[in-house]
Amino acid sequence: MISESENIVFNLSEGEPRFVAQIKELGGEEILECIQCGKCAAVCPMALAGFPIFNKKLIQAIFLGAREALLDDSSIWACQSCNRCTEICPRDVRPFEIILAMRRVAVREFAVPAMSVEGLKSLYDVGHAVYLKDSGQTRQKVGLPEKPPSVIAFPKALKELQAILHQSALWEIGIIPMEGNEMADTCEV
Amino acid sequence: MPEKIKLAYLLAGGCAGCDMAVVDLSETLLDVLPHLDIVFWAPTVADVKYKDLEAMPDKSIDLGLVSGMIRLAEQEHMTRVMRRKCKALVALGACASLGGIPGMANMHTKKDIFDTAYFDTYSTDNPEGITPQTKCLVDGKYELTLPEFYENVRPISAVVEVDYFTGGCPPHHSFVGAALMAVLEGKLPPPGSWLTSGKAVCDVCSRNPGLKGQERELIKEVRRVVDGQPDQEKCLLQEGYICLGAVTQGDCNAQCPGVNIPCRGCGGPIPGVKDFGLRAVSAIAASMADEKLVDQIDCPAKLFYRYSLPSSILGGKLK
Amino acid sequence: MSDWKPNIIVFACNWCTYQGADLAGSLRYKYPSSINIVRVPCSGSIEAEYIVEALHKGADGVLVGGCHPGDCHYKEGNHKALRRFNLLHRLLVDMGVEPERVRLEWISGSEGKRFAQVMNEFDATIRKLGPSPNGRNGNA
Amino acid sequence: MVSKTGVYVCHCGENIAGSVDVAKVVNYSTTLPGVSVSREYLFMCSDPGQELIRKDIEAGIVDRVVVAACTPRTHEPIFRKALEDAGLNQYLFEMANIRDQDSWAHWGDKEGATQKAQRLIASAVAKANLLQPLQQRYVEVEKSTLVVGAGVSGMFAALDLAGMGYKVWLLDRNPSVGGNMAKLDKTFPTNDCSACILTPVMVQVANHPNIELLTYSEVEAVNGSIGNFNVTVRKKQTYIDWDKCTGCGDCVTACLGKTDNEFNEGLDSRKALYIAFPQAVPKRAVLDQDSCINCAGSHIGKEHKINAKSGEPMLAPCEKVCKTGACDRTLAHDSGGESFDINVGTIIVASGYQAMPKEPFKEYSPDSPNVITCMQLERILSATGPTDGEFHRPSDGQKPKTVAFISCVGSRDKNHHVYCSKVCCMYMLKEARLIKEKYPETEVYIFFIDVRTPGKDFEEYYNYCRELGIKIVRGRVGAVDQLPGDGLRVRAYDVDMDTPVTLEADLVALATAMEPSAGLADLGRKLGITCGSEGFLKEVHTKLYPVETSVKGIYIAGCAQGPKDIPESVSQSRAASSAAAVPLTAGRVPVEPFSSSVDQEKCSGCGICVPLCPYSAISREEIDGKVRAGIEIALCAGCGVCAAACPSLAITLQGFTADQIFAQIDALTSVAGGGPID
């Protein structure tokens, strides 16, 4: 099914029948409009860089219910979100949204690369997905204050952000430790 | 001419304008009076008490006229008594037939009305918050009663079976006379009918473009009388003054349009029409030259139901 | 109230909306069975009385369906319908009728899918509003 | 009089019975007021089904008929005929649509569908109880037809009808007949030369005594109905007297104004004064005012300037060379052309299609001159085209070494047209084949989504193309990049190889969608027929009435109805001509008696109805000194706008009276969850 997987033959009868419905619920509403024309794949950076799964193939694999195989592969996290597929899709499938939906499935299954968990954790802890510890020096070097005027410099704002995250699906899923969320302790990644 | 017929007249919840219209018959009254034996006319003209009417045998009166609408329990009671005593009962005028101007109160709840009347107006001084009650004890021993104030205004047909309807606010005296003559001469249509010509105001209106050999056109703008002086010659509706003459019975001889006032519908709907206001909508909206114009008609409910809100299909504002 | 089903009357012009309803059926688009169609030649033939009578007799919602502006089989009947509808709608709102209960839609004979969509939407709206207060289920 | 209404419930096989409890519905029907009998049958429209109705009528059990089945739009006539046959007025009939609007729409909700069927039947019965007999009317049919569009479809339709002896007006907005087919080089699957097979047909229509050509003309307005359509035609201004013009072309040669040549899809230019194309019929010159430069200061409708030296009038070059006097710029020409009315009994719309331009497809670098549409390529390949049939690419006139075709450009595309344009696969193969046969060294690639070749001899054609070495890649092209120089890089994803692919091409041809020709919706509006969601004209029924429209007497043919190839267009045009000939041959056609009438006793003469009638059927009448409305039945189309507006309830629309509708409302609201409510 997926070139890097061990199973060469995909048994169609093992497909997960509710998979398409789940993807639709998680934001991939237009998936059934896809006719597998391949236009998105022609310009997809993931396809061009040689990742085994990318928009067109992901959609077909979802059609066939290849849930496990998809969860075993981390290509979707290499998507650049460039949205060129969404721009050119003749069926308005918005393939990038399908990738996001698949990521949301993966997050719920904890099938997430460490890098991405770190990003989430960093978002929760400091309010920025990307944060470099020694950035203060860099900033001073170009004549800027140590901290940018963001959540970094305003602890109250960080609390606000965390309050939002507490009300998001991130809390229920518990993929990262969050203040007051017991679930996360038992689900250490 | 038949021999004398017995006549009773009840003013229910109206303003006595209809009574005046009968009195205004003037000379015609002279023709009619000799044939009438007025046994009851309360509370306005004759010194007869309600109990006197109650005491009369059922169906002993040939003709009963009721003007005004039903708002109080007393009015309902007396209307029912009239029905029992009279062989034929006529709803006289817009209030009795359709609910009339007082019927516009159906846009408001009883509570709203009491609040306005007994609390909210500047001139009201009511620190104890007294409102009319059906019973009250004076000095702790005298029990007084007042008729109940109903939630809604109703035409008399809502409480009794009415044999004949007439419109008008008030009915034009000549028309009242003609109606009485018709009764006297026994030239009556089947019960339930309107004792009217059945034709619209336009039929008798000198402004009707058709009478001048002109075609009616779609209405191109909406105007209000306060905005200017209508051209005496031209059809008011055509000029954009929302005249309800086309939808209203014209036993008035088109008096209002004759003095530059658009018809407001007191004559009542053409017989057979289910609902005056809706017919007005069906007819007039379609005649607008474009769909935006209808938005310029102010408060359609109060315009189209000025005289007939209680007898509309919905009966009044849904509360 | 869970077993309550709305009763909705749709006055559909013969040339567009009625055809659209036929098409929705033949393409097997689903919509609730609360929708009852009365066929009329043209939306311009729909009297204000029809709509209010339906509400009065117990319909929980009334929809008028005509051809798209410019597409009327009788040239401009739908414009007449629109004028009548606009004024009636204002009148009904003044009279306390919930504005969502009465709706006008242009649905062409080729819009089977849209017919079903509009009906689904309208049914959902009416369900949200609950039984009509001025009809058979109410107190008037 | 109490009516005796019979209710006949159809199973429609499983179509109704699968979702509606028919037995329950039949039982319920007998409880309705006025119903004398209720029966069910497997197929009520079949002869035995109709026989049930006829027998009941003949036995006197029934004097009103309600059939609960499918839609009256297709089946009402069948049942009316049954009533008529049994001696009952055919308008004492009403249908309850419990299939299209019930069982099909509520499949799986048997309880809901059954209850709804009961409501719909109650509604139909309530109306039926109040029905009155009506008399059918007939109109005489004008024995002529207007064919709109003179492409291959329109021409064949015209020839057929003319051959039957009917007068045909053949109208086209272009100066010449021929349509899109005249632009094609060869035609699949036989590779006939398009001009070779089309030109004789063009000549035939021009010479046929029963056909009158109305080229360079447009339909301005259509009034009336089947049998008597009154069509206002506007002949656009040609500025050349066509009675005098011989089509010699001298003026064209002399003309100095230039603009894009639409016949060559903008690949080259034509003169302001032009003849549409060399084989044009009629071969007449047209002056396109927009690109005329008014040589020698010679403006249309103005006297010539006088040469100060010679004292002679200064003629424009076109006037100088015209030997017949057809070109006279001093005449006052009405720029709007000339309008006139024609009367016809039937109309055929064969207004064709247009190929989408390349501009909307930005991802394919339409700014490059070497990215062209397949229609443009058709002109490049054609011997009458801008390159005289030499295979040159537009940017530099070099012969392309590598050509890439891209399929489904604008088709199967929700941003443009969701439908499949049906002919692109074949025309791409054809163009590829023409290139490959003539220039075998050229590399030709076709990028497809799916190859669709469902036609007679089409698959063989496809196989042959593959044998020629045309390379077929399954995968929609995602981008065309412009390379330095005039080259192009085509980027696709080869679905079968499971890999992205690129191709450096000299020429890229886009198989752009066939779309409704410009102004089709407007034309439809004038005719009163609707366009489907895809923008093409809509037939009454895809399978049974494929050439009929919702307006009786107007038929459609060819690509006005949807994408088609030439064989299919011609077949359909000949079907349309046959359908259009039926009323002409019958000489008279029945029309529904659903018109409005005025009760002048009730009329108050307010005149509200008069301006509302779109057909001017209502007029003022004077009766005993009073004004009253009167309706001219022949003009009334039965829309009911007047009846709905009449303040005095004096106007009634037969067949849809207010009493009948109120009865329906009553029935629909008093039957709730399956039974009458208390």
Add this chain to the structure above:
Amino acid sequence: MKVGFFIGCNTAFNRPDLEQAVRFSYPHLGVEIDDLEGQSCCPSWGTMPSVDLAGWSAVSARNFCLAEEKDLDIVTVCGSCYGSLAETRHSLQKDPDLREKVNGILEGLGRNYRGSANVYQSVGYLYKKIDIDKVRQSLKYSLAGLKVALQPGCHTLWPSKIYVDREEDSFHPHILKDMCQALGADVADYSRMTDCCGMGGMRSADMERSFNLLNVKLKSIKEEADPDLIVTGCSSCLIQIDTAQGQLYKDGKIKFQIPVLHYMQLLALCLGGEPEKVAGLAKTSVSGVINKIRGDSNV
């Protein structure tokens, strides 16, 4: 004119010289900068967008609220921030249920998303809101004699319908081109201008594949345009092209390194900004280019 400056993680912590470039050049062109104190991550694609739509939109909406409360629009130099913010804005506009849900979340914070603030990318904002002649006239130095190749960045282009400052033809963008020409640069076309640089999720997931993807693009730039400088419209592209070239060079995959700057940095330089502040953190050698700009007193 005043605008909220959305800095973004990469700019704040990795390339603050770019932040300085904005802080220097915007006021020079009459645009006052508001810091939107307390702004957070946009949030970037790999975080909340990959978890759920409502949470993503709520974080994003909070950032918009900071601007709305001051009646400002937002400007960002980062393509990812621009894309993430614009996408949620689009969703919140067209989906009232989502908006209700998001406002439900924000209610507890005493905030309410109204939808009045727009988001612009830094170059697009100047293009749409500032007269291009004003830019020309404000220059202290020009790029005359410099040949540049452009990297507008995917997120400034697609999906075009969600952006207020979108290109007319997103496959052949011209905003960055026009803006560079306004600085006097000679803009050289190359066929892979709209190709992805390989930054973002791909670089995190597999750096080698990410760099190889960039390599294809770099070769197209070198062979077809051979510019003195690459100009980006996006901070992520800036970081990727700036840092990856060193690695690719070290690995022997390329034989050249082309200086890279974000457009805002170039603009700041042309307006007289101090090179150490506004372009002091470049990995590729930009000193030659800067000397050329500042050396010629050709304005």
